[in-house]
Amino acid sequence: MKRNDYISWDEYFMGISLLSAQRSKDSHTQVGACIVSQDNKILSVGYNGMPTGCSDDEMPWDRNGEFLDTKYPFVCHAELNAILNHAAGSLQNAKIYVSLFPCNECAKAIIQSGIKEVVYWEDKYADTDGVKASKKMFELTGVKIRRYIPTNREITIRL
Numbered sequence: 001m002k003r004n005d006y007i008s009w010d011e012y013f014m015g016i017s018l019l020s021a022q023r024s025k026d027s028h029t030q031v032g033a034c035i036v037s038q039d040n041k042i043l044s045v046g047y048n049g050m051p052t053g054c055s056d057d058e059m060p061w062d063r064n065g066e067f068l069d070t071k072y073p074f075v076c077h078a079e080l081n082a083i084l085n086h087a088a089g090s091l092q093n094a095k096i097y098v099s100l101f102p103c104n105e106c107a108k109a110i111i112q113s114g115i116k117e118v119v120y121w122e123d124k125y126a127d128t129d130g131v132k133a134s135k136k137m138f139e140l141t142g143v144k145i146r147r148y149i150p151t152n153r154e155i156t157i158r159l
């Protein structure tokens with residue numbers, strides 16, 4: 001008989017996004033992204049981190065202070081990493097599952113790469129101009145945005 005308590009596609013891809021976020025060295029906000037084709041094949045994953053070659057131990061992780069003493073000019077967002085990690089092929093008509101709503105810079109990269117749907121977990125920066133700009137661009141370009149509805153399913157993975 002067929003097993004029927006298997007996880008849904010949404011749970012699977014959001015779960016991978018949340019697991020990827022666990023790789024982040026950012027102590028304040030860990031973000032994960034998982035890009036999936038129209039027919040539900042995983043194309044790429046990413047999380048927020050310093051550019052390759054910029055040591056996690058030497059780069060700043062602060063949120064406040066002089067701009068150049070903070071993480072902001074340096075850190076590569078989860079969505080951009082996932083897009084750039086997709087070395088070959090097209091992201092046309094793909095979907096991106098993200099643990100945090102994309103900023104305006106990532107929104108541009110999402111649109112330009114051909115991704116057509118954004119499924120997000122959290123939108124804690126909804127009041128910022130960056131996120132407002134993202135929503136404007138997604139609306140104008142017909143990129144669908146959808147909040148992931150938590151199912152409260154608990155999965156324990158003992159590592």
Ligand SMILES: Nc1nc(=O)n([C@H]2C[C@H](O)[C@@H](COP(=O)(O)O)O2)cc1CO
Nearest residue numbers: 026028029031048075077078101102103
């Ligand atoms: N969508 C996003 N994807 C991301 O990867 N990030 C990253 C950049 C920083 O490393 C961190 C946000 O830091 P904070 O301002 O919450 O301490 O999350 C941030 C956003 C928010 O737009």
Ligand SMILES: [Zn+2]
Nearest residue numbers: 077103105106
């Ligand atoms: Zn971003």
